[in-house]
Amino acid sequence: MKKRIAAFFLVAVTGACCAAFCADATPSFESYARYFAGVEMLSTDAKSSQPQKAQRYHRLCLITGINGEKAKAFVLGYRNDPEGWRKFTAAVVEILQKKG
Numbered sequence: 001m002k003k004r005i006a007a008f009f010l011v012a013v014t015g016a017c018c019a020a021f022c023a024d025a026t027p028s029f030e031s032y033a034r035y036f037a038g039v040e041m042l043s044t045d046a047k048s049s050q051p052q053k054a055q056r057y058h059r060l061c062l063i064t065g066i067n068g069e070k071a072k073a074f075v076l077g078y079r080n081d082p083e084g085w086r087k088f089t090a091a092v093v094e095i096l097q098k099k100g
Contacts, residue, residue: 032088033088033091033094035064037092038057038060039057
């Protein structure tokens with residue numbers, strides 16, 4: 001029983017530290033690519049229920065450190081950089097093809 005409590009505590013503390021770190025960290029180009037690839041995979045997943053998709057989206061946000069607001073700001077940053085946007089979408093497609 002003590003081992004379970006210790007394991008739970010370790011996971012809880014590690015998760016809280018990761019969430020705190022991710023909230024302050026500036027996500028990388030690769031993190032944004034993984035985020036958008038994950039969103040695409042969730043949107044095309046016909047087998048999962050909406051609550052399952054919501055849980056997976058929440059985990060995706062925690063793992064990448066990106067939420068909807070950060071994603072929107074990232075996309076708007078490419079408003080005047082079509083070549084950069086093409087490179088970004090190519091990175092997303094590459095991730096999707098690896099997962100495919």
